[in-house]
Amino acid sequence: MAPERDPATPILSLSDEDLMARVAEEDERAFPELVRRYQGRVTNLVSRVLNDRECADDLAQEVFVRVFVHRRNYRRGSKFSTWLFTIAANLAKNEIRRRVRRRNWFSLDALQEMLQDSAPQLADPTEGRESRMEREQLRDAVGRAITAVPEKYRLSLVLRDIEGLSYEEIAQALGIPGGTVRSRINRARSMLKRKLQPLLRQEGSP
Amino acid sequence: MKCAQVRELFGAYWDDEITQAERESLESHFSTCAACREEYEQYSRTLELLGSLPREEASPDLLERVLARTRRATPATDRLPVRGIVWKPLTAAAAVVVLAMATLSPWLRPVALRTEQPGAPIAKREPVRIEPRTVTGAPHVATRPARAGADAGTAVAVADSLFDHNEDIDFILDPGTVRRGHVRPGPPRTTNVQGEHAVITF
Numbered sequence: 001m002a003p004e005r006d007p008a009t010p011i012l013s014l015s016d017e018d019l020m021a022r023v024a025e026e027d028e029r030a031f032p033e034l035v036r037r038y039q040g041r042v043t044n045l046v047s048r049v050l051n052d053r054e055c056a057d058d059l060a061q062e063v064f065v066r067v068f069v070h071r072r073n074y075r076r077g078s079k080f081s082t083w084l085f086t087i088a089a090n091l092a093k094n095e096i097r098r099r100v101r102r103r104n105w106f107s108l109d110a111l112q113e114m115l116q117d118s119a120p121q122l123a124d125p126t127e128g129r130e131s132r133m134e135r136e137q138l139r140d141a142v143g144r145a146i147t148a149v150p151e152k153y154r155l156s157l158v159l160r161d162i163e164g165l166s167y168e169e170i171a172q173a174l175g176i177p178g179g180t181v182r183s184r185i186n187r188a189r190s191m192l193k194r195k196l197q198p199l200l201r202q203e204g205s206p
Numbered sequence: 207m208k209c210a211q212v213r214e215l216f217g218a219y220w221d222d223e224i225t226q227a228e229r230e231s232l233e234s235h236f237s238t239c240a241a242c243r244e245e246y247e248q249y250s251r252t253l254e255l256l257g258s259l260p261r262e263e264a265s266p267d268l269l270e271r272v273l274a275r276t277r278r279a280t281p282a283t284d285r286l287p288v289r290g291i292v293w294k295p296l297t298a299a300a301a302v303v304v305l306a307m308a309t310l311s312p313w314l315r316p317v318a319l320r321t322e323q324p325g326a327p328i329a330k331r332e333p334v335r336i337e338p339r340t341v342t343g344a345p346h347v348a349t350r351p352a353r354a355g356a357d358a359g360t361a362v363a364v365a366d367s368l369f370d371h372n373e374d375i376d377f378i379l380d381p382g383t384v385r386r387g388h389v390r391p392g393p394p395r396t397t398n399v400q401g402e403h404a405v406i407t408f
Contacts, residue, residue, distance in 0.1 A: 039264035
């Protein structure tokens, strides 16, 4: 009997795909295990894409609810994480667009202000570059810079350079060709580098 | 390799998806071009910063909240067994009632007729022939009573009959016999025949 069919097989030893198959078959033990495995990655992904921790919690919750509601739409044989990231990316995309419509999102001016605030402290040798406050400010600046990258580039960037997905996985998750993924990631990286340039210059100065 | 070409390869170089030949010429270029070298340092530093961002942990109650939502989101899943228990017997009971009514329906009509003819025999156990109406001179239409004038009792007694004959059917059938019988068309009549013809055999 295949492991995904044998009810005696411990849930923890099942692959993501077998677990998802069990969720579709109404095995009540399978879904919580999938949530446990991926809640961190999903929260991190949406949190980085939106740079909003509170909203990330709600969005992560929504991602898993959708996984459950659409459990019978999951195609056996396809990679579960790719399907999951597709749902997460779509929800994150919707949220970005909603924010753009409400004009309630990060502005470039705020980023410049943030970078100016951070850079002198980072460059100050008496404080040391790795003090906690500096690190937090640096991370905050990077988080804000990510949200200044347009949505269609940002998702590819976060999936690749934060979540570590392969180009092929990103192409599947976003439903775009692999070549498009590469060009989007290259553009996103260049944009991010430009946005962080003041900080990088300060950081690199003696 | 020119600076523009080198900068095109930054992404592939970072992702380690570059050929050995490209790698060698890129690194050779870096050794002679400070601008490209610095540009790549900033590029790689950007991606290091990105990768060094702390991972956001899921909220401790995320699982609980998700499960609470899924319980509300799909109540049909929880109710499915209950629904099965309720509806299957109901459907079966309804089917039994329909079958019983269909089976008992022959008994109902004679009862209605019996109330009109208390002394009449209940049934004749012999084939019943519904005779055709023969035209003998006067038009048939004149001898046929209008349905609108039929009294309510008669209407009830014959309303669901296969035949429309208020006067020309005056037999009472044994319900058990009727139940086992069947109706077939009678032989074709070629002359002086008007109306329906059928033979009920048992």
